[in-house]
Amino acid sequence: MPERLGDIGERGLIELIRAQYGYSWPDDDSAAIEMGKEYLLITTDAISRGSHVPEGASMEKVGYFFAALNLSDIAAMGGRPKYFMSALTFPKDTPVDDLLKIERGIRRCLAKYGVRLIGGDLKQGKELNMAGIAIGAVPRRRILKRTGIRRGDVLCVTGSLGKNAAGYYMWKRYGGKKWAEMLIDIEPRVKEGMFISEYGASSAIDLSDGLFSAISQLGRINRCGFLIDYYKVPIDSRARHVSNKLGIDIEQLAFNFGGEYELLFTVPKSKFARMKAAAARKEVMISEIGKASEKGLAMLKGGMVRRIKGSGYEHF
């Protein structure tokens, strides 16, 4: 048996817990509880200063980021986020002003998405640690899960990829507020999640662990493969710029890094044209990037098909 958490990673640990106790840790971004005609969605996501808060970012942006990444898990299920709570742990010498700024950032994000703060917990500890709880709802027939993919489904993504990774590598090289804040600059794709759910998406997941990790998880859960069309993947212009400037492969930034919260989703082929037309009308940015295949993860690039390895980002 592995001795230390660092040896097995987050997913390894979850598998170990599953094996020992037989209970299921849900595969989806949020837990879903039946409540009449709706599912209540509940999710929790924690960040701690040393691991997830880049030095240099303003505490207000950190608060926004923290709320946004929790709302993202509701968005990825097609839900509308409604309530938010937080359990904050702070060292005794934390400047009160930092905490008020974090609160302001949380409030700004919640206000933007119409979410109500319903309480929380404040405790003392060695390191700033913030655990968020987002609660939302989705009509029962509209819920988006990680399961539900059929071969031939169109694979799509919202927005464009690689900006957060670009921020990370620039911040690592040069430090400073600008790059730190680009690294944590995310929006929960709430409008997009509800839109794709309305137009018949068959599954969704957020890209917090990166594109390759996401398709590898979806493939495992759905026992299918994916073929990605390299030139169709929407790459953020800042990622291209940083890729050139620092000499880092654009795939590392846009496919393998994670830390961004766009939605990856699938749609039955029969429904895609209608969704695409509506997206243009409603100014929702979605891009077709490939399709669900029989098995294996592959990338089509310049007429060549190559296998995708790599599992993206793990938390340990």
Add this chain to the structure above:
Amino acid sequence: MPERLGDIGERGLIELIRAQYGYSWPDDDSAAIEMGKEYLLITTDAISRGSHVPEGASMEKVGYFFAALNLSDIAAMGGRPKYFMSALTFPKDTPVDDLLKIERGIRRCLAKYGVRLIGGDLKQGKELNMAGIAIGAVPRRRILKRTGIRRGDVLCVTGSLGKNAAGYYMWKRYGGKKWAEMLIDIEPRVKEGMFISEYGASSAIDLSDGLFSAISQLGRINRCGFLIDYYKVPIDSRARHVSNKLGIDIEQLAFNFGGEYELLFTVPKSKFARMKAAAARKEVMISEIGKASEKGLAMLKGGMVRRIKGSGYEHF
């Protein structure tokens, strides 16, 4: 403005946030959301190794404690806990075995109270930090809040007080597994909370911050006072023993320490006799310890009435 969190304490900070932003942080143990004929109850409570986990306690007991203190907030509202999630942050070098033991403890507590684990988050950080989320439900007319007290209501407590404080002082003096585990040995008073709600309690709160702190909070919220009858307060025999052995005032252990999770509640005088009879029949341990008065906090002891000062335990 105070500079550091340690200067103002948890409640001071909440007041400051309230003053700055005008939103209300709920006064109750859990947040309550209307869902048809029920309230959905949601609560979060976090612990971190340095501040809340005594050296020497087995990780399984720590896990049990962690789940129990979250369920306690549901119990204090008269609710039935149904679901549990956790956001766990661990240092990379945490022994996997520790984590599996914590999981086992959580599972044991959840199984005892019929609560389902519905997911969670695992992250890396500098210090072990565990944020729990408990979700429960209570029929709308049965919800117990911190408000609702009328002058003359009977003040009661479940179980007996001072055991956890006794564990703390013995552990501080002698260290070791036995005392560390007595310090964190708690049960969420789920059966009791539902019972007192059924029999017409007018308010409830858990004693996590200690008896004096709890009545001071209830008094402030309800603009009332309390008169406690010293000799009616049920004191745990271990607290008496430790009080004698270490020469610590029993009031410090049983009234001022906190860290225990019995429920303090009020009942209209007209309903108390029926509740008391039912409690005896159903083997629910409740004790009348005083009453809600016009104003002020006072203690009746040996024919003398003296004012209660002291605010119990604060988290910063």
